Amino acid sequence: MCQKRSSTKVNVLENGRFKHIRVDDCISHLPFLLSANGFNIVACCCGHGKYPPTIVIRNPHRDHNNHYELLSGVDIPRKKRFYLKDKQGFYYIPEVIKLLKENGGNKIL
Numbered sequence: 172m173c174q175k176r177s178s179t180k181v182n183v184l185e186n187g188r189f190k191h192i193r194v195d196d197c198i199s200h201l202p203f204l205l206s207a208n209g210f211n212i213v214a215c216c217c218g219h220g221k222y223p224p225t226i227v228i229r230n231p232h233r234d235h236n237n238h239y240e241l242l243s244g245v246d247i248p249r250k251k252r253f254y255l256k257d258k259q260g261f262y263y264i265p266e267v268i269k270l271l272k273e274n275g276g277n278k279i280l
Contacts, residue, residue: 176219176260183212198224205241213238214253222263223271227253243267 177196182189183206194202195217202212211229218224226241238247245266247253254262 185211195219201226210241216254216262218263219261221257221259221261223267225254225264225267227264240264240267243270245270 178193179196179199180191181194181199181202183192183202185206192202192212192214194215198215198217202215205226206212212226213229214225214227216222216225224242227247228239228241229237230239236246236248238250238253239245240247245264247264247266253264255265256262
């Protein structure tokens with residue numbers, strides 16, 4: 172995890188084609204590796220030392236929900252705007268934070 176908020180554009184595979192997404196520099200290698208292994212990456216964030224790292228995946232083969240967070244396994248019941256911004260400007264996924272709190276603040280990874 173990085174403490175700074177710098178990002179870079181990376182290529183990911185989606186349905187056999189490349190698309191560009193912006194990701195945090197410290198995890199810029201992950202989206203391409205995951206997409207090359209069949210994962211459909213929608214968004215990701217390292218957490219910047221404040222929140223847990225997250226990787227949002229689209230899976231068209233799931234019956235009940237197409238989007239979920241890969242590292243925690245949490246379903247995300249929306250098609251876009253997966254992250255919320257806190258007062259300091261850091262992004263997080265509310266469902267992941269809820270799971271973290273339900274686990275008594277212990278790591279979910």
